[in-house]
Amino acid sequence: MLGRSTSKMPLSVGRGIGSQVPLRLHAAPSSRLWQQRTFHQMGRTSASAAASPVPSTADSSEPQSAVLHRTLKSAPRQVTSGDGKYLHFSDGHKILDSTCGAAVACIGYNNQRVKKAMLDQMDKFAYANSMFFGHPIGEELAAELVNGTGGVMSKAYIMCSGSEAMESAMKMARQYYMELSPKQNKRINFIARESSYHGTTLGSLAMSGHVARRSLFTDMLLPNVHRVSACNAYRGMKPGQTTEEYVAQLANELDxxxxxxxxxxxxxxxxxPVVGATTGCVPAVPGYFQAMKKVCEKYGALLILDEVMSGMGRCGTLHAWEQEGVTPDIQTLAKGLGGGYAPVAGMLINHRVADALKNGTGAFSHGHTYQGHPVGCAAALEVQRIIREENLLENVKKQGELLGSLLHKHLDDHPYVGNVRGKGLFWGIEFVADKESKEAFPPSAGIAAAVHSKGLNNLGISLYPGTGTKDGVVGDHVLLAPAYTSTKEEIEEIAMKTKQAVEQAFNGLRTA
Incomplete structure (x- = not known):
């Protein structure tokens, strides 16, 4: 039975959160992840259940949206403007965007330099057919990205989304071996990790270990992705186990x-390098990626690092792998690349992979109509120049240390906060029903959604909610990803309001 605990503060499911006070679910779990998961848990597979209509929460007298939103059960808030780190809504509400949307708007909204760069490019031309043509702005962006790796990576491939980037990485890995020798044609498998998320297209979703997002499409996904345990010290390390022993355990598992x-x-x-949405900013322990790469090298396999969410400065270095003592063969990146000013993502390949293509067919067997889109490239290039020229990585390190210390100070002793973790300006808070056993709350409690709701509606900040934190089915967390330009005062405000949102959420889930 969910909620069974062995600590001094047992969880009584449906009666109280760590107490005998009856539980009242004030905040409806509106998270899309919660909806997807509970859809299956509630067994809505019968004809009668599927046919039962769910009334819309929208006023029937209001005009119905023609947009296929993330959920059709209720209308989303309408953003009317964004300026700096603030978002304004049609109902007059205003928030300090403490998650940069989905860790995207890293330099804030309405940046004049980026707007000008995009307009300047549109005045020249807005589109070029990549099948036949290149363009200067694409060359400049690629050079900026390669130079940002110290020349370790060789080529950049620019697309529109992180999911596309992962699809490209998978195909590039396969083609690399075919370029080396036709005898390598057996190389079709990938090894990924549990509790990962790599995208929502069928290929990238197959690579992902995200239970809820996979559940509807499991039978359609690729069969050639195999899994090993994630590197999660809070959940994975045994009592008394050293970091070195834990790394050796995971390396042996991969082997x-x-x-x-x-x-x-x-x-x-x-x-x-740092797991984002699925488990809430879980970094690897020291030495982990060095050990994993050693196993890959033992068997001649590539190392692909997905930095769609954690990269481009989010963790305090331009690339998260710079802190891990390794370099990838292929890397994906997206969110912080263009800061939300255009849909843009990228794949970087190192010299090993690039040379195989150059010495072989000379062409990547892949392509998109909008790859290397000139306006997207202009946006990304200007965002990256701002990050470099304004030395924002140093600010990410400085303010990230402050944010981490304040979150620990405010929340480590909270009875239902199990773990606070992160790097740079990328921090997660995992909630548990029992600190000793690390038991998660039942999905019906809607903890992450409640914390998100209190932050958004009562305190004017954004707290990115996630569920399935423990095992893909149960568990709750929220994450923070403030702008790289955040000040000390803003970080202090975000940390305090996060504390208040957590307190209000748990108080609100009890009866008066």
């Missing part, structure tokens, strides 16, 4: 998975 799948059939090991 065994290579042996199980067939070493000669594996293209790559795929991982996020």
């Amino acid at each position: 065994r998975k290579f042996q199980e799948v067939g070493p000669e059939t594996v293209c790559a090991f795929v991982a996020e």
